[in-house]
Amino acid sequence: EKFGLGRPAAPDEIAAWDHDVNPEGVGLPVGSGSVEDGEALFGDYCAICHGDFAEGVDNWPKLAGGQGTLDHKDPLKTVGSYWPHVTTTWDYVNRSMPFGNAQTLTVDEVYAVVAYILYSNDLVEDDFVLSNENLLDIELPNKDGFIIDDRAESEYSKWSGEPCMTDCKDKVEITMRAMVLDVTPEETKARKVQELVKSTNPRNAAAAEAVPAAAEATTEAPAAEEAKPEETAALDPALVAKGETVFKKCAACHQVGEGAKNKVGPMLNAVFGHPAGAVEGFGYSKQLKAAAEGGLVWDDATLAEFLAKPRDYIKGTKMSFNGLKKDEEIAAVIAYLKSFAQ
């Protein structure tokens, strides 16, 4: 039965949305890109999370390494060690990356980035050029490492039937406790300690209040006193415009301007001229919070130093960006941020 609802999809509409690529290469567009170009693109768009050598930053996915670890404890699963098809990598980079700025790479740029990921996994040489012509020729090491769900055969018959109800074991001993690892999020733990103190001894209710709740500690306003925004000379519009361009490197993680919200990084309105670590609702690293408590204020000098080498300036910062290499770029971005200083 047909209802006659909906309308035919136009060819350009299908072309705009139908981008998936399957392991036979169906959907792979014509194009090419070199490892060399891929390295530069990767540095600009991917390294912030995945590291310069695709080795991963913090908890962000590692894209290289790990070959031979799949049967070890905590295997390292990367494109080189785990993914079965190069087409999947192409498809994912094309449709879903860069994180926070998806579908901005051209077809050739996607080929180049994938070429660089393959190179990082020692699967191609540094002069390799990946294209729709040769992509299917590349076999990933773990292509035969998968079997189709076999639970029906390997498990279901074993774990069926009338279960034991009495005398099922001789003895029972505790072999592992979650409290020993102690990785349950702090907020819950702190509350539990407070409750525990209160409930086990009512006279200790006052003492319980003294148990610092981690949740409260993190929401406390950092650096209570408001620093005075610096007197700034009128901004050079050309420099601000240049800063807007350079800021694209930051935009995967940061928003600035009207309606800016916290993303991977904090929103950057009213950051220039203000104490560090003060954007409401953003979870800063311990180290940045410590610097903020130490009185760090973002001005020309501190921002310039931070933007040149973020991880040197604040060891342990969550900002995994490698830094702006050119002084002109740093000056431009600072000018751009000043224009939102309020």
Added chain:
Amino acid sequence: GDPLITEVQQWARGLGEGVDATPYGLPIRFETDVVRRNVPWLTADPISSINFTPIHALDGTITPQGCAFERHHSGAIELSKDDYRLMINGLVDTPLVFTYADLERFPRQTHVYFCECAANTGMEWAGAQLNGAQFTHGMIHNMEYTGIPLRTLLEEAGFDTSAKWVYVEGADASSNGRSIPMEKALDDVLVAFKANGEALRKEHGYPVRLVVPGWEGNMWVKWLRRIEVADAPVESREETSKYTDTLANGVSRKWTWVMDAKSIITSPSPQAPIRHGHGPLVITGLAWSGRGAISRVDISKDGGKTWETARLAKPGEKMALTRFYLDTTWNGEEMLLQARAMDETGYVQPTKAQLREVRGENSIYHNNCIQTWWVQSNGEAENVEVS
């Protein structure tokens, strides 16, 4: 006497809020502890991450949308009904585009189903790790969905009956996509736009998400924008590099879609210790199976030596949460509490040791082991493993 009784209280003398105070209400402030929580160290960033349903603090079976766990790959997007489009293309007679208003004109159905992330309990493979049912088992919710059978839309487009797969894709930046075998697509998959009677919440895919009963949550694509009929699976990132289960020998299972029978005692539990004295105690929890209805739940107080059968709040329903109760007496004795679910296929929920024997400790996904809570004489409970 109790002053709450002997003295006239403010709420018995004065007035409460008028009917215009909260046109769409939130829980009363005394319940602010009943919230979704995340585990910051699990992921690099809260935008591509997961949080957990406070199952320790809920009862019954329906999960309120406002505290039902969320999993996003590129954040929860805002997509209005007016801007919504759903495309069906690929091996069909006529590729079609539907608006939201079009969808509301197809015959619709209403069903209750659980949605469980394949990674639920995934942090417990190598040992007891997180101390609370919310964290060990909270990647699950259970809602009453209203929507259109996917089959109806496929028929409207005139799908190629020899096609083996459909590929479903979301509108968000992650363009999360999964391949679903045609047999399942034609069976019970829903294109849903209401949950628990109200519009889907933003974080659950407003205005339209896919409902894939009994199968892993990652396939329940949110902000559903495209359905492609195909003769082969896409083998997307989410069905190769993720949501595949690595065994001890390094070989990985793929296409492990169905969620096997599982249960969890929600109270008492580490976040819901026994606060009352000795005497009557209600032990309660949830059981579910992606392969059908729950037929029975047994509870052990001694770490699996002896078992007694719990009372089901109502008969198990297919691919939906079932609430169980054991009305018992507690006199301060230590307990090693376990629940064990059985479903209508005769499957019995395995122990962690049984699972590890077949799969090792690296699977990440599909951990449906029996959980143990150690309830101590003061009523506190802890996540433990037992021999």
